[in-house]
Amino acid sequence: MLFKFASPQTFFPLAGKMIPWFGALAAVLALAGLYVAFLVAPTDATQGEAYRIIFIHVPAAWMSMFLYLVMAGWAGTGLALNTRLSGMMASAIAPTGAMFTFLALWTGSLWGKPTWGTWWVWDARLTSELILLFLYLGFIALKASIEDPVRADRAGAILALVGAVNVPIIYFSVQWWNTLHQGASVSLTRSPSMAMTMLAGMLLMALAAWTYSIAVILARLRTIIRERERDMEWLREAMA
């Protein structure tokens, strides 16, 4: 079953059917999330209204790390098993991952200015997140610079896998080093250190970011498949 959909031929139409569903789901979740974030969640006692930035900052930061691991996972699968779709999947993920990384940095900076009094500090959390952005951009640039797609997939996979060590560094940086950035407020093992409505807003926004990512990545994957397999008979039939 899994292997059946692991080929571009079978995945292409399936992805096409999934995109509108995930896109609609993302829109509904984002609207619900924004409603909770702005109209339900109370004003924070210490940070005032500025804290409402976290409803976009935290989901963006989660996605930036998670998408990198998924991208590296697909790239590694392609490297190990030589599956055609894997490298395309990794390429499809990279721009969305870079977008969320940029948003995490941008919103973090806009949150830091009123709360910490500075746009930027070179502390472990912020620096490792910036490195993540460079890893995404490096991955995209490296793949774009190599003509042969098979060689591009291989070179990209090595970069993606080596760079994956940065993700646990980002995640644990607030514990390993003394940083300005606060520790995690949401954890699976203990109750969250924030109001329930704040948590609900954040989770809704995180789910919106997830479903949005799936829709956008599948759409980009279809573009990449169309490009790479343009000489294949099956694609001509699928497009007809």
Added chain:
Amino acid sequence: MSEFFAMGGYALYVWGSYGMALLCILVELISLRK
């Protein structure tokens, strides 16, 4: 209403964050349409 948009004096930071998010999403969606 204007109180809502003022965000307790943090309008620049809050709307700067959400505005950039919206812009990024629009750019990504438009780039995929082509």
